[in-house]
Amino acid sequence: MDQKHSVLEMDYIRKQERIALKNCGLIDPERIEEYIRYDGYQALAKAILQLGPEGVIEEVEASGLRGRGGAGFPTGRKWRSGYLAKGNEKFIICNADEGDPGAFMDRSILEGDPHSVIEAMTIAAFAIGATKGFIYVRAEYPIAVKRLQIAIDQAHEMGFLGSDIFGSGFGFDIELRLGAGAFVCGEAKALIASIEGKRGMPTPKPPRTNDKGLWSKPTILNNVETFANIPPIIRNGAGWYAAIGSEKSKGTKVFALGGKINRTGLVEIPIGTPLREVIFDIGGGIPGGKKFKAVQTGGPSGGCIPTEHLDVKIDYESLQDIGSMMGSGGMIVMDEDNCMVDIARFFLEFSVEESCGKCTPCREGTKKMLGILEKITSGEGVMSDLDDLERLGQIIKDTSLCGLGKTAPNPVLSTLKYFRDEYEAHVKDKTCPAGVCKALLQYTITDKCIGCGICKTVCPVSCITGNKKEKHVIDPSACIRCGACQEACPVDAIIKR
Amino acid sequence: MIKLIIDGVAVEVEKGTSILDAARSVNIKIPTLCHDDRLKPSGACRICGVEIEGSSELQASCTTPAREGMVVRTQSDRIRASRKQLLELIWEDHPNECLSCQKAGECELQDLCYDYGVEAEGFAPLKVRTPLEDSNPFYTFDKDKCILCGKCVRVCEELQGESAIHFVQRGHETAISHPFEKGMAYSTCVSCGNCVEVCPTAALMPKTEEKFRVWDIDKKVRTTCSYCGVGCQLDLVVKDNKVVRVDAARDGENEGMLCVKGKFGYSFLSHEDRLTTPLIREGDGFREASWDEALDLVADRMTGIYKAHGSEAFAAFASARCTNEDNYVLQKMVRGIFKTNNIDHCARL
Numbered sequence: 001m002d003q004k005h006s007v008l009e010m011d012y013i014r015k016q017e018r019i020a021l022k023n024c025g026l027i028d029p030e031r032i033e034e035y036i037r038y039d040g041y042q043a044l045a046k047a048i049l050q051l052g053p054e055g056v057i058e059e060v061e062a063s064g065l066r067g068r069g070g071a072g073f074p075t076g077r078k079w080r081s082g083y084l085a086k087g088n089e090k091f092i093i094c095n096a097d098e099g100d101p102g103a104f105m106d107r108s109i110l111e112g113d114p115h116s117v118i119e120a121m122t123i124a125a126f127a128i129g130a131t132k133g134f135i136y137v138r139a140e141y142p143i144a145v146k147r148l149q150i151a152i153d154q155a156h157e158m159g160f161l162g163s164d165i166f167g168s169g170f171g172f173d174i175e176l177r178l179g180a181g182a183f184v185c186g187e188a189k190a191l192i193a194s195i196e197g198k199r200g201m202p203t204p205k206p207p208r209t210n211d212k213g214l215w216s217k218p219t220i221l222n223n224v225e226t227f228a229n230i231p232p233i234i235r236n237g238a239g240w241y242a243a244i245g246s247e248k249s250k251g252t253k254v255f256a257l258g259g260k261i262n263r264t265g266l267v268e269i270p271i272g273t274p275l276r277e278v279i280f281d282i283g284g285g286i287p288g289g290k291k292f293k294a295v296q297t298g299g300p301s302g303g304c305i306p307t308e309h310l311d312v313k314i315d316y317e318s319l320q321d322i323g324s325m326m327g328s329g330g331m332i333v334m335d336e337d338n339c340m341v342d343i344a345r346f347f348l349e350f351s352v353e354e355s356c357g358k359c360t361p362c363r364e365g366t367k368k369m370l371g372i373l374e375k376i377t378s379g380e381g382v383m384s385d386l387d388d389l390e391r392l393g394q395i396i397k398d399t400s401l402c403g404l405g406k407t408a409p410n411p412v413l414s415t416l417k418y419f420r421d422e423y424e425a426h427v428k429d430k431t432c433p434a435g436v437c438k439a440l441l442q443y444t445i446t447d448k449c450i451g452c453g454i455c456k457t458v459c460p461v462s463c464i465t466g467n468k469k470e471k472h473v474i475d476p477s478a479c480i481r482c483g484a485c486q487e488a489c490p491v492d493a494i495i496k497r
Numbered sequence: 498m499i500k501l502i503i504d505g506v507a508v509e510v511e512k513g514t515s516i517l518d519a520a521r522s523v524n525i526k527i528p529t530l531c532h533d534d535r536l537k538p539s540g541a542c543r544i545c546g547v548e549i550e551g552s553s554e555l556q557a558s559c560t561t562p563a564r565e566g567m568v569v570r571t572q573s574d575r576i577r578a579s580r581k582q583l584l585e586l587i588w589e590d591h592p593n594e595c596l597s598c599q600k601a602g603e604c605e606l607q608d609l610c611y612d613y614g615v616e617a618e619g620f621a622p623l624k625v626r627t628p629l630e631d632s633n634p635f636y637t638f639d640k641d642k643c644i645l646c647g648k649c650v651r652v653c654e655e656l657q658g659e660s661a662i663h664f665v666q667r668g669h670e671t672a673i674s675h676p677f678e679k680g681m682a683y684s685t686c687v688s689c690g691n692c693v694e695v696c697p698t699a700a701l702m703p704k705t706e707e708k709f710r711v712w713d714i715d716k717k718v719r720t721t722c723s724y725c726g727v728g729c730q731l732d733l734v735v736k737d738n739k740v741v742r743v744d745a746a747r748d749g750e751n752e753g754m755l756c757v758k759g760k761f762g763y764s765f766l767s768h769e770d771r772l773t774t775p776l777i778r779e780g781d782g783f784r785e786a787s788w789d790e791a792l793d794l795v796a797d798r799m800t801g802i803y804k805a806h807g808s809e810a811f812a813a814f815a816s817a818r819c820t821n822e823d824n825y826v827l828q829k830m831v832r833g834i835f836k837t838n839n840i841d842h843c844a845r846l
Contacts, residue, residue, distance in 0.1 A: 182667065203540075204539070204557065353667065354668065355668040356667060356671070357668050357671025358645075358647070358664075359540065359542070360644075361583060365582075365586055367668070391582070395579045397554070399579055400543070401541070401543065406554070
């Protein structure tokens with residue numbers, strides 16, 4: 001990098017707006033003093049001593065904050081229904097069961113700034129009248145678990161948790177609950193079942209968790225990133241927050257930028273930033289001069305967005321309109337070397353394995369779709385398979401019990417919509433244009449061959465023949481497409497198509 | 498009260514009623530595989546999906562409460578297509594064994610597949626059959642025929658209160674099993690058979706002595722269980738003048754529930770050692786007698802003893818297997834005729 005430029009002038013930093021990630025990497029998360037030094041627990045003091053429960057809810061409502069777990073439900077409205085719900089006992093739950101492959105937004109906040117979540121949960125509890133909170137965090141995040149526990153203990157010592165917080169008579173306590181690695185436990189009702197000690201399976205709505213949640217008591221459940229936005233909103237006021245973002249969605253969103261991109265990592269951007277800016281300015285574009293093909297947002301519940309939609313401004317509705325979703329913030333960039341059928345297969349495979357098995361369409365339907373995709377990637381697809389995929393996908397979306405099933409076909413349906421030609425190439429021409437699907441590849445030896453015979457010796461199935469110093473030949477019917485010959489060839493005479 | 502319209506019919510139901518129940522109240526049938534009125538709605542099978550105006554997705558009618566002004570459709574091309582697709586998905590995983598299956602004719606999956614025109618052809622039969630779980634003496638569990646409606650799990654948990662079985666594994670591998678999977682016989686199962694009673698397919702089947710199918714049944718005889726005084730109603734399933742199965746009656750006080758004895762303990766009925774007529778002892782043996790003769794004999798002997806030895810020569814022990822009325826009459830006889838308080842009941846022990 002040019003020495004004259006500050007790191008802050010880099011597009012990667014300059015174009016971000018850090019609210020949820022404000023403290024991450026700046027403070028020592030195991031020292032509450034450092035959190036306090038950066039305005040920590042001031043929002044809680046303001047909430048309790050100045051605003052009162054209704055004042056807090058009004059502030060959150062006016063901020064326009066929406067659920068960052070992916071569904072985008074207005075947080076203020078959720079809190080108000082929790083406030084209005086009748087019950088002698090209410091609960092606050094933080095959903096820290098981040099499960100999308102390649103997503104680690106919540107993990108960074110939990111590990112880098114655990115107090116922000118604890119402060120926000122306490123504010124939420126004060127607002128709705130809850131006395132007990134749970135953080136449902138996945139056991140695969142041991143550092144997050146450790147730091148959260150340290151933070152809870154420190155908050156207790158300082159009097160930010162426990163009875164009579166700030167001498168107000170309001171008391172609140174937080175316990176950790178460790179998830180056992182089921183993706184579906186990120187679904188509110190399954191998560192609650194899991195905290196109750198039951199098998200993590202979604203139950204029908206209604207009743208909503210706001211009215212009957214944990215142990216059938218009114219429960220407000222928010223995602224880690226949603227909570228992390230609360231202290232700044234209370235401190236700086238709703239007006240400040242509502243000035244950031246798009247018309248319908250205020251504030252910022254953290255994305256985990258990954259895949260075929262120059263600068264990977266967590267990026268926090270004002271909602272409404274165009275996809276193109278995130279990928280090409282912040283992310284620095286595609287490495288190796290390759291061509292951008294698609295960006296996948298929303299993980300296994302999302303879809304693939306092609307070049308033609310790159311100027312879409314990121315928010316909940318706009319992404320849904322083009323067949324994907326905001327989701328919890330995974331953003332995987334793909335270039336010309338990615339096979340879209342294979343990508344769809346990868347994400348669907350995840351959903352198949354993580355389905356809880358309760359409802360028919362998700363349990364049986366996704367498995368059937370996966371079978372069809374595997375048939376296509378192995379070169380045995382027929383054109384009617386594509387119609388079957390579309391029909392099945394629609395019915396699964398239409399009939400599944402919970403969000404996991406309702407969104408599981410998205411990766412397939414969106415790639416079918418935008419990259420149908422790639423599917424057709426697999427089915428009609430029996431080729432994989434990106435050169436990914438092994439069964440459709442063919443290794444051939446070109447005239448560059450010098451007849452050294454090295455390929456013949458490395459081939460594990462002895463399917464290469466040829467005399468010394470003459471061009472060798474691969475028998476495609478015996479070839480297992482391992483690629484060993486191509487790697488070994490000293491003159492790059494072997495190509496795959 | 499809530500007013501809504503289902504298939505053009507105006508319906509009025511109480512707040513909290515599901516669309517399914519609202520439809521049933523006006524004789525509109527919506528198919529289900531996982532619903533049971535006695536259990537909490539689970540919404541697992543998704544067969545009962547209906548269209549609601551203003552909602553883009555199909556809604557499961559068993560778990561969606563009726564709301565004021567709702568306009569519901571229970572039949573349309575879209576609904577039929579989705580039901581048929583869901584049934585095909587279930588059927589694809591099901592052994593194609595209706596020809597040899599004892600449940601044929603009273604199998605809810607078979608009936609629905611027939612209704613919705615699901616063809617058996619084109620689906621490869623299961624390659625490897627999971628062995629039958631038959632460690633329990635009274636019933637068998639065929640994992641491959643299980644459609645995971647979850648009724649067995651819920652009846653065990655919500656009504657029987659045992660929670661002996663539950664779901665294991667995830668996704669397509671999901672199955673019904675029990676802790677440590679050592680076999681049902683080694684679980685906390687009390688063999689009440691209420692899970693067998695609600696199973697819509699042949700996944701849970703009673704162990705019957707003989708093979709029969711629903712059309713072989715001559716008649717069903719409603720009776721009161723003779724094992725205790727509760728009065729559970731049951732239907733004896735009779736073939737060739739022999740009881741071949743016991744069904745719990747839904748419309749009795751027991752509401753379709755039975756215990757292991759009522760459900761499975763019926764083989765004594767046709768046992769060769771069973772007494773079918775009174776026997777009177779003569780010398781070293783017995784001879785058959787009529788009820789009149791036997792009762793006269795007992796009355797004579799008792800009167801004789803009473804005259805010779807008085808009240809204190811008598812004592813009676815009542816049985817919990819008798820009804821309250823029988824026990825009342827017995828103590829009446831002991832106190833009023835034998836004139837003694839020497840009466841007790843096994844339930845007091």
